[in-house]
Amino acid sequence: MLSTKRIDxxxxxxKKIRKDIIEMSLRAKSAHTGGALSCVEILVSLYFEIMNINxxxxxxxxxxxxxxxxxxxxxxxxxxxxxRGFFDKKFLEGYESNNGKLPGHSTRHCVSGVEVxxxxxxxGLSMAMGMAYAGKIDSKKHRIFCIISDGExxxxxTWEAILFAGHHKLDNLVAIVDYNKLQGFGHTKDVLNLEPFxxxxxxxxxxxxxxxxxxxxxxxxxxxxxxxxxxxxxxIIAHTIKGLGGVPIYVNKISSQYKSPTQEEADEAIRRLSxx
Amino acid sequence: MLITGDLGFxxxxxxxxxxxxxxxxxxxxxxxxxxxxxGLATEGKTPFIYSIVPFxxxxxxxxxxxxxxxxNLNVKIVGVGAxxxxxxxxxxxxxxxxxxxxxxxxxxxxxCPGDPKEVEFVTRQALKIKGPVYIRLGKAGEPVIHNTKSKxxxxxxxxxxxxxxxxxxxxxxMLYRAFEVSKILAKKGFSVRVVSMHTIKPFDSNIVxxxxxxxxxxxxxxxxxxxxxxxxAVSEVLAENSFSIKFKRLGVQDRFTxxxxxxEFMREANNLSIDSVVNTILRxxxxx
Numbered sequence: 001m002l003s004t005k006r007i008d009x010x011x012x013x014x015k016k017i018r019k020d021i022i023e024m025s026l027r028a029k030s031a032h033t034g035g036a037l038s039c040v041e042i043l044v045s046l047y048f049e050i051m052n053i054n055x056x057x058x059x060x061x062x063x064x065x066x067x068x069x070x071x072x073x074x075x076x077x078x079x080x081x082x083x084r085g086f087f088d089k090k091f092l093e094g095y096e097s098n099n100g101k102l103p104g105h106s107t108r109h110c111v112s113g114v115e116v117x118x119x120x121x122x123x124g125l126s127m128a129m130g131m132a133y134a135g136k137i138d139s140k141k142h143r144i145f146c147i148i149s150d151g152e153x154x155x156x157x158t159w160e161a162i163l164f165a166g167h168h169k170l171d172n173l174v175a176i177v178d179y180n181k182l183q184g185f186g187h188t189k190d191v192l193n194l195e196p197f198x199x200x201x202x203x204x205x206x207x208x209x210x211x212x213x214x215x216x217x218x219x220x221x222x223x224x225x226x227x228x229x230x231x232x233x234x235x236i237i238a239h240t241i242k243g244l245g246g247v248p249i250y251v252n253k254i255s256s257q258y259k260s261p262t263q264e265e266a267d268e269a270i271r272r273l274s275x276x
Numbered sequence: 277m278l279i280t281g282d283l284g285f286x287x288x289x290x291x292x293x294x295x296x297x298x299x300x301x302x303x304x305x306x307x308x309x310x311x312x313x314x315g316l317a318t319e320g321k322t323p324f325i326y327s328i329v330p331f332x333x334x335x336x337x338x339x340x341x342x343x344x345x346x347x348n349l350n351v352k353i354v355g356v357g358a359x360x361x362x363x364x365x366x367x368x369x370x371x372x373x374x375x376x377x378x379x380x381x382x383x384x385x386x387x388c389p390g391d392p393k394e395v396e397f398v399t400r401q402a403l404k405i406k407g408p409v410y411i412r413l414g415k416a417g418e419p420v421i422h423n424t425k426s427k428x429x430x431x432x433x434x435x436x437x438x439x440x441x442x443x444x445x446x447x448x449x450m451l452y453r454a455f456e457v458s459k460i461l462a463k464k465g466f467s468v469r470v471v472s473m474h475t476i477k478p479f480d481s482n483i484v485x486x487x488x489x490x491x492x493x494x495x496x497x498x499x500x501x502x503x504x505x506x507x508x509a510v511s512e513v514l515a516e517n518s519f520s521i522k523f524k525r526l527g528v529q530d531r532f533t534x535x536x537x538x539x540e541f542m543r544e545a546n547n548l549s550i551d552s553v554v555n556t557i558l559r560x561x562x563x564x
Contacts, residue, residue, distance in 0.1 A: 116315075116347065122307075123343055126310070126312050127311045129311075129312055130317070130319070131319055134319035157339075160303075161308050
């Protein structure tokens, strides 16, 4: 169990990151804000509590790796990396801007801490698995975390990767599904139903943990338990809400995938965060 | 390390025995195999991924583009069955568009060796190149063309025989065909330059320009669509250098084949038999 003080700290980090995301969205008039907001607590848990990382030595051999496969939501990754000290926050101004350093879809080494290029869905888990496989060959202790979207689970290549990781018992691999249940043009249950989702993963040889993806206690407890299960990769199915903490009219709406806020909406959303 | 898409029966057994830790069967899942290789390469491994040409170049094209080439990772892609090597299997197994699609990818080196000596050469070079490489292999047991003194260089076409009248620039499985054709043309009084274009990318523009200056006609010869492959690459060089030389692309026409048969049968059906190539060249050259 985390102390109340620590939880408050993490919650405040999440607020700061939401503010950054809203501001990036406003500046760049960018889409894909809802999915960035839904994975904030996942990223904060990993970067502030779970992963063995060092912003001063971002590519140290023993580090834990994060593959951000749902790269269309890169705003969230960039904001967390900046907040964690991987690069100067002023680079966030270059998000989706002419000659900016931060592409709409995160690109390998575009800034310190971004491990792989992604953007086309269904690529990240395979790459993460390659890293995990290499870790096994070399008897390394570090872990590979891979954040994927629910829409990404429509891709056949994602299931190729799930099959492979289960077969090869890659227990140094952790997939996290940001299961906000809204994809490009509809609800996941209406577009291509993923359910029974946890049973599918489980039947492919994965250890499955379901959590409230906005609850730090649940997330961190789940992440900390991971090393207990040997010979199995782990998937954390994080139930989340698209657009949470952003502009109220877009919360849990498909529009959160496409709409960028007006200045007034952004101001109001940031005010509601009541940052400390 | 070697990663196969569940192919290699009776080919890889000795390798597996010798290097069990450097072998992985990724299953019949080429997209995952390609992403997996990219992930391994980020960790300093040198994966060679292997399958039949269409499955290791087109099924997984986007993984090659995004995961390997965009990130400029040290992955080698090995396709077996260039052209009509798998002739009887039907079009799904023919390797006729791979050069065309892969040639569009930045950072990728493309090797199309035409004989065992070139295969050995490009394999060794692929290891020296710290970046993405595609190696296109035949499977007929192509005869040795190069003698022991031949000097091969990455990105440089090799002159197999020199001549003054016309040039045949051949690649991959058509190298020996070019050699056969040149012997017949020689008997008919033509002095033929045969160039082996074992590297398609980076492309050797200089040897094309040199051939355009020194001979009167140029023919490209490949077991690949006439669109996008060697013929296109040669055309680009000739057009951009404003040569008004006689030039013809010899390859597979822009159509899905309706017949099936062994490699030589398929070549004949696509005007790539020795006689067909000789006749096309003669018709074209005599048409002055």
